[in-house]
Amino acid sequence: MTHKIAILGASGYTGAELIRLIATHPEMEIVALGANSKAGMEMAEVFPHLRHLSLPKLVKIDQIDFDQVDLCFCALPHATSQAVIKELPKTLKIVDLSADFRLRDPEEYARWYGGQHQALECQNEAIYGLTEFYRDDIKSARLVAGTGCNAATGQYALRPLIQAGVIDLDEIIIDLKTGVSGAGRSLKENLLHAELSEGAHAYAVGGTHRHLAEFDQEFSAIAGRPVKVQFTPHLLPANRGIVATIYVKGDPAEVHQTLAGAYADETFLEVLPLGQTPSTRHIRGSNFCHIGVTGDRIEGRAIVITALDNLTKGSSGQALQNANLMLGCDEDTGLMLAPVFP
Amino acid sequence: MTHKIAILGASGYTGAELIRLIATHPEMEIVALGANSKAGMEMAEVFPHLRHLSLPKLVKIDQIDFDQVDLCFCALPHATSQAVIKELPKTLKIVDLSADFRLRDPEEYARWYGGQHQALECQNEAIYGLTEFYRDDIKSARLVAGTGCNAATGQYALRPLIQAGVIDLDEIIIDLKTGVSGAGRSLKENLLHAELSEGAHAYAVGGTHRHLAEFDQEFSAIAGRPVKVQFTPHLLPANRGIVATIYVKGDPAEVHQTLAGAYADETFLEVLPLGQTPSTRHIRGSNFCHIGVTGDRIEGRAIVITALDNLTKGSSGQALQNANLMLGCDEDTGLMLAPVFP
Amino acid sequence: MTHKIAILGASGYTGAELIRLIATHPEMEIVALGANSKAGMEMAEVFPHLRHLSLPKLVKIDQIDFDQVDLCFCALPHATSQAVIKELPKTLKIVDLSADFRLRDPEEYARWYGGQHQALECQNEAIYGLTEFYRDDIKSARLVAGTGCNAATGQYALRPLIQAGVIDLDEIIIDLKTGVSGAGRSLKENLLHAELSEGAHAYAVGGTHRHLAEFDQEFSAIAGRPVKVQFTPHLLPANRGIVATIYVKGDPAEVHQTLAGAYADETFLEVLPLGQTPSTRHIRGSNFCHIGVTGDRIEGRAIVITALDNLTKGSSGQALQNANLMLGCDEDTGLMLAPVFP
Amino acid sequence: MTHKIAILGASGYTGAELIRLIATHPEMEIVALGANSKAGMEMAEVFPHLRHLSLPKLVKIDQIDFDQVDLCFCALPHATSQAVIKELPKTLKIVDLSADFRLRDPEEYARWYGGQHQALECQNEAIYGLTEFYRDDIKSARLVAGTGCNAATGQYALRPLIQAGVIDLDEIIIDLKTGVSGAGRSLKENLLHAELSEGAHAYAVGGTHRHLAEFDQEFSAIAGRPVKVQFTPHLLPANRGIVATIYVKGDPAEVHQTLAGAYADETFLEVLPLGQTPSTRHIRGSNFCHIGVTGDRIEGRAIVITALDNLTKGSSGQALQNANLMLGCDEDTGLMLAPVFP
Incomplete structure (x- = not known):
């Protein structure tokens, strides 16, 4: 079974790393790439190392039809992420890579990030994404908050x-x-x-x-x-x-x-x-x-x-590991790539 | 079908790169790793980045039972390579990564490498390994000579x-x-x-x-x-x-x-x-x-x-691409890994 | 004799390199540092590696009293440089490190730099600063145009x-x-x-x-x-x-x-x-x-x-070598520092 | 007054760094460079970045006439250093950059360096070379032991x-x-x-x-x-x-x-x-x-x-600072070079 994947914030390093990993994932297909400032560009222009892949063009987030998406990775900057996720369909599975949903206590969020949280209703259902310690919760989660690297x-x-x-x-x-x-x-x-x-x-x-x-x-x-x-x-x-x-x-x-x-x-x-x-x-x-x-x-x-x-186990690899759990794939699918040395 | 693979010279960079690539190859299994000076060591000691893989211990080349091997990658230094390959079973498929079998003219070999070639009978059947230009010959070759990077x-x-x-x-x-x-x-x-x-x-x-x-x-x-x-x-x-x-x-x-x-x-x-x-x-x-x-x-x-x-398309990736052809696998098997950036 | 030196564009790499070199020059004293966007800051804030030196605070260029200056290094961006130099006292010795006065033919300037030159009267007296080939002209020059690195x-x-x-x-x-x-x-x-x-x-x-x-x-x-x-x-x-x-x-x-x-x-x-x-x-x-x-x-x-x-012989070292000639110092004063290896 | 300087171990990084620093020291002249394995070579062959300097050829240590030397820097490996220094004239001023004379307690030396000290009589007169804390002792010292970086x-x-x-x-x-x-x-x-x-x-x-x-x-x-x-x-x-x-x-x-x-x-x-x-x-x-x-x-x-x-204040710069004290030069002579950034 192939799961349809969207990536928001595809023009950043964690977005590119997600695409690199998903490229050899046998059960995922990338159907949408969102990146507001670079919308309209081909991925090969933004990240020439991904030139060999057949990827959708970058589009603005509001141009994405989320009904066609099984799971959405959100690799947007802090604060932007909560504003965007708040407006996404409430049934869409989401793995967020930002800091926006990591802190369960809104006061702690305000203290460290300098402002009131704008999507507390989403925060309430977010599971902290350190896979090995929140595995069971992640399996049934709708929204998983990636940890800091x-x-x-x-x-x-x-x-x-x-x-x-x-x-x-x-x-x-x-x-x-x-x-x-x-x-x-x-x-x-x-x-x-x-x-x-x-x-x-x-x-x-x-x-x-x-x-x-x-x-x-x-x-x-x-x-x-x-x-x-x-x-x-x-x-x-x-x-x-x-x-x-x-x-x-x-x-x-x-x-x-x-x-x-x-x-x-x-x-x-x-x-x-x-x-x-x-x-x-x-x-x-x-x-x-x-x-x-x-x-x-x-x-x-x-x-x-x-x-x-930091880009793999610290963010995008962790995110994919969590997405595997949420979608019922084997946890290590697409993640067994050996380290690159030297 | 799983092809049984040996790698000689497994303690060098091209040997390690072969292992990295084969690690996710669905039709190959590494059954022997040869490396004379580090024989007896575990791969995790020689290359800790391969620690997660189940690999055979490094052994001396003469300890390998080549009857159990379908294809042998030879990642040994120049000159050593011809001496070793000369003694391997004449029916064993070999991809050599050294310079030893690249030059068809023995005089050119002697001129550039400073000595007579010691395995001309092997040189005679060697195919130059630039895959895209020698594809058909490589498919039926017993010995393929990897190119210089x-x-x-x-x-x-x-x-x-x-x-x-x-x-x-x-x-x-x-x-x-x-x-x-x-x-x-x-x-x-x-x-x-x-x-x-x-x-x-x-x-x-x-x-x-x-x-x-x-x-x-x-x-x-x-x-x-x-x-x-x-x-x-x-x-x-x-x-x-x-x-x-x-x-x-x-x-x-x-x-x-x-x-x-x-x-x-x-x-x-x-x-x-x-x-x-x-x-x-x-x-x-x-x-x-x-x-x-x-x-x-x-x-x-x-x-x-x-x-x-140089370590992938320039040597070990090329070698695997050639091995795929020699073993009847799809040419790109195990080789579609996306580049790592940044 | 101590020559009084001003450096315009002191917050860039060539400006910092000039200060590094002049720091051990026995016949030069830095009396003014100009850097518009960072005016008001101490050099130790802009370039902490120069913290040990007693240097004037960064000021806006129009705050500098050029009557107290014997020679002015101009390490400003292209185009800015000609606009600034045009307004400096016509008797002030200047070594410019930008591209603005390198080309003797205004049409060539316009063709390569995409606009009419704004200070042709200065261009007319500028000497191309490749020291070893324009040494005599540089000795008597008022305005020397540093070469591209x-x-x-x-x-x-x-x-x-x-x-x-x-x-x-x-x-x-x-x-x-x-x-x-x-x-x-x-x-x-x-x-x-x-x-x-x-x-x-x-x-x-x-x-x-x-x-x-x-x-x-x-x-x-x-x-x-x-x-x-x-x-x-x-x-x-x-x-x-x-x-x-x-x-x-x-x-x-x-x-x-x-x-x-x-x-x-x-x-x-x-x-x-x-x-x-x-x-x-x-x-x-x-x-x-x-x-x-x-x-x-x-x-x-x-x-x-x-x-x-590129920062020394290719720009700031060359500039100092030219300044030495213009001020009657030995050509190599302050420039005999040995390379730093490793 | 010019002090005559010898450097033993001139083919290593600390030796080269000493030469770089002394190159602009107005009161020191290098008269001998010792380096056993590279004896007979020109410094420009061993360290091409010092090519512009007029330096003596590298010689074996026993070829140096120490009567003509005012101060000797010893940048040899541990253990070698004590064996060499033991045999040098007892009146020669020495700054040692090795670990051999840093520990006042011979038992501590044996414990950390795995063997008996071979030159305890020299150890007894050695001053620990952390300049700012042993300044007065260093001024009158014959043998100063450079600290670990x-x-x-x-x-x-x-x-x-x-x-x-x-x-x-x-x-x-x-x-x-x-x-x-x-x-x-x-x-x-x-x-x-x-x-x-x-x-x-x-x-x-x-x-x-x-x-x-x-x-x-x-x-x-x-x-x-x-x-x-x-x-x-x-x-x-x-x-x-x-x-x-x-x-x-x-x-x-x-x-x-x-x-x-x-x-x-x-x-x-x-x-x-x-x-x-x-x-x-x-x-x-x-x-x-x-x-x-x-x-x-x-x-x-x-x-x-x-x-x-580590090569300057951590070893060769420290050594020169100490040598300045031992020879009666100003402590900072030759050492006011500004850091190189970027």
Whole structure:
């Protein structure tokens, strides 16, 4: 059976990544591509690497006949997404890749995103899209909210540890390094090649990055009490890939065992042998997430390192994994592409 | 039907790329991986990005039972390859990725590679592996010789033009830029990150690069008289991708029309509209080759630009395309992966 | 004696490079920095790498008292530059880094830059700033027009050869590869890190790049008859550096000898031994230009390769070299910084 | 007065960096370059970027007449360095860039470097080369031991804080990211461009990096009791630059004030305004170190971020700064080069 797919925001990196992945998906067909500012263009003009595919022309969102669509990926910017989704048919299955439906508490949304939510009725039915932890809810969901790419990276390391109670909840530090594609295709001086290559720097230092809202929401829910982590992202001179180095207090062997146990049956989450360290190079372009645990020389402290591709497992791959569940496909359909190295 | 595949030289980049591609090939199963110096290791140790695959352990070549193998990819270094292939069963189908069986004239081999060929009986039955031009011969071949990655890039631009007689055969200049993975995983000072990043330089300047032997052989055969091109490769601070800028004398519209006509039915060779320019970024990680033609401001001169991924269309993708033909699979099986961008 | 210096357009890359170089110049003092859109800011905000220097605040150009200025560098965009320079005191020494005063023929200017020149009276007194060839004129000039960075790279290889009559004037091909800083700090999608890194492509193919106007003007003047070259620039995933691979017809030894002879006494132009090849890595951050000559395997053809740093020898270093001459300083003052490698 | 300088290990990156810096030093002249495996070569062959300098040929160390040398930089590998220095004249001033003389306790040396020290009599007179903290001792020293580049980066952030008692000594985490040139010019698979570019990974995780020995020695000495930090280095796809993100418990304003006060008179140590973040791009190629302090959203926690160039302030620039002191030159002579950006 072929499911008819629409992608809104097809002219951005996550939109293009969705198309790349769906290109070899045997049960999906892309029937509509929405992208307001580039409406009227062929995809080969916007993303020449997709030139070999037969794809519909880009159109304005209101030109799409959603009656012909089984599932819609929404890869629009924050705020735009809620305005658009609010107006879509209430029966349409939607996977949203923006931040708009990630936070269950409207006050938290307003605090982190600086304004009232405009589609709370949609928020109420949205399921948080971290597949491995919300799988059953996602299967029957109408609207799934893709996680932040950094938020996914940190949660894969920490959720089982918080759940199992094997680490100190008040002493968690996430030092994260991310490639630049996470910032999208926007024209900002600090994303120019000449500003970025051959160097690195921290940004949003001190607890101001919006993905902290997801950490707070999820970790506190698991722990049953407020959990606040420290989180410092850094920008790498690389296009794809996130590596998070996470400092926790707990027994390294127990930490490793907890993660290995939690993910023993997961296709995309690979826990390395104790003492091994993942690299972004080894998951690039794939939906895999590698997780390593090492004990520190100081007793009772462990370092958990997680690596995933922000455009794949961190957003578009996750979105497709969720869409597979929502449409009744096998969860890994179209997602078993091996990483591209070198 | 599942074909049983062996890969010799599995610890190099072209070996790893073969595994990446075959990983999603529905009709092939890897039954043996040979790699002498790393024999005994798991693939996940040698190439952690392949960790998610169930693969046989690396073994010494003489430990492989070739009776259980339908087709063998040989991704060994030059010279080693002929010594190994010489001893393999004479009925085994082989796709060689080295330079050892590319040159039909043993004297040319000796001149460019500095020694007598050690397996001329194999050379005699070898088919040159530029798929689109040797397709029928490859279908029935026992031994196919993969082309040089630079040689493929240049030939896709020039073969139809020489064939059609639309360019001056004595005035062809190929200025080529290649990523570093073409040099393999060998430990050379000039391949270190610190020596290579943030710069570019020409090498093998003046007509000394060995891939010229293939240009000479092929272009002269097509033209029915000796053809010698100028060829200057440059090393780019990038891992994958070759872009060749080729200066010819001929009518640009005719040049474009000739290429567009020649490749109209080819899946992997895309001729862009006249005046458009390809980029290595738009074919990275894929088996596609993009070809652009632009007229110069000087009348009667055209610039043909070709881009392909040296590890895919330039070697391992080409090898798989040939193997598909040899085994009776559809030619594009396992090769329709979209390029990875950004 | 200390010369008082103003820099207009101090918030761009060439402006910053001027400040970097002048920082260790013993006879120059920066007294004014003009930058309209960023007026009011400290240099440390605009370019934090200059934080250690005591520099004047950025001001609007009309706030500068040019009576206190001995020499003004004008690093403004094309078109803006002529409008500004037209209004500056007619006695002020000026080194312009834009394209506005490079072309002696107003019709050529109009043809390549798409509009009438607005300051022809200034154009009439402008000296073309390729130091080694206009040295005497520059010494007494009031207004010097910096060359295009690509134009400088090509001319260092070709001027002596055209002058000496040792190459075929109708068969010159310049295949050039440049880092991205030449495009400035402007917000363009194709200059984003994610669009540029890990790849390469040609642009302005077919004879449309504006630096051709300089090649035409200068080469024709030397030859005493029209000379038209082919010129294809490529964008590299690197910030600094240009390498031009130039194909000529002529005797390689004679070509080499001609260049070595012409530049024997030049501090910044280094002709490598015959057969050696320069690299952008070996001139990065410096005012040096390396030139290599190799004979092709086809008799009577030579390849000349030139490498320089587009921000230094290609623009700001050249500008300072010219300013030194105009102010009576030693020509190499402040310019003997060694290249930065790796 | 001109001081006569020898450099041993001139064929490595720190040797080349010393030559680059000394090239514009008005009071030093290089009279000997030692490099055993490349003895007999010209520097222009080993490092073509130094081609413009008049330098002595590389010779074997035992061919150098040390009577003609005022100061010797020793940029040899660990272990080799102590064997060589042991045999040098006992009156010769030496700045060693290796790890051999950094640890005052021979047992600590044996534990971290895996063998008995072979030149304890030299170790006894060696001064630890962190200039700003050992300035007076260095002035009168005969042998100065350059610090580890990572060790310097961490100490600039932490020494004043430990000294002032404003942070919790048991809760210090140094998450450090370094460019690849710190690993030198050695042929290792993991330093190849194809293995390194476009990604990042942690190494020596869990407290096994040898620079920890320096942290332990220095921090414990300042605190007057054992201090053990956590330290995780990461490899960046960049050639130069270290950025260390350091998590401490203490009042951010007090932390900032302590650092700003401590370094108010230091030429090369720049403390940014509270809340600002340094970048490796802004110190590249220079002897400057930028330090930023930000408070976390969790009260009582601060993040201190330090950036320096591992080849300059982290090794060769530091070495020259120390040599200036030892020879009675102004401390900043030859070191005021502005960073190279972009």
